[in-house]
Amino acid sequence: MTAPVPNTVAWFQIGSDQPEQVKTFYNGLFGWSFLSDPNFNGNYDLVTYPGNPVPQGGVARMHDSEANHAIFYVLVTDVAATVATAETLGAKIQVPVTTTPNGLIFAELRDTSGNHFGVFTPATS
Numbered sequence: 001m002t003a004p005v006p007n008t009v010a011w012f013q014i015g016s017d018q019p020e021q022v023k024t025f026y027n028g029l030f031g032w033s034f035l036s037d038p039n040f041n042g043n044y045d046l047v048t049y050p051g052n053p054v055p056q057g058g059v060a061r062m063h064d065s066e067a068n069h070a071i072f073y074v075l076v077t078d079v080a081a082t083v084a085t086a087e088t089l090g091a092k093i094q095v096p097v098t099t100t101p102n103g104l105i106f107a108e109l110r111d112t113s114g115n116h117f118g119v120f121t122p123a124t125s
Contacts, residue, residue, distance in 0.1 A: 010075035011120065012047075012057040017065045019045065034059060039102050071108070073118040079105045082119045086111075 004010035016022040023045065026032045034045040037058065046055035062068055076082040080097050086109050087093065094116060095108035103123030110116055 004075045006075055006077050008075060009072045010056075011073035011118075013060055013069075013071050013073070013118075014057070015060040015062045015067055015069040015071075017062045017068060019059050019061045023059055039100065069116065071116050071118055073106065073120050076119045076121060079107050079119055079121050083107045083109065086119075 014022060014026075023032075023034045026047075027034070031050045033048045033050075035048070035055075036042055037044040037046050043061045045059045047057040047059065048055050083091075083093065083097055090112040092110040093107065094110055095106075095118075097105065097107045099105050100123070104120060106118055106120035108116065108118040
């Protein structure tokens, strides 16, 4: 597998208040597999595709159906700089620049049409 290059969609997330049901759906439809992410205390499952053992997405557990969502994330080299540029182009910040305990840096935005998307820089090994 080739590593994703900057400025490409490299991750997705599905948020569901019924995560087991949505995992069963995507497993049956596409053959996706799921593994609990140890960094999120059982609240996030990593998604892998048949033939590709590297996670490419996740399923987040939501508290109610109002929070259900599907979102894509673009790999960038500098999350803060990308967010700043996006704001000058008219984007609205949905989730500010955040660093997780394992070093992943991400932010979520709304584009000029109101579409929700994210940007991220992976944790360094």
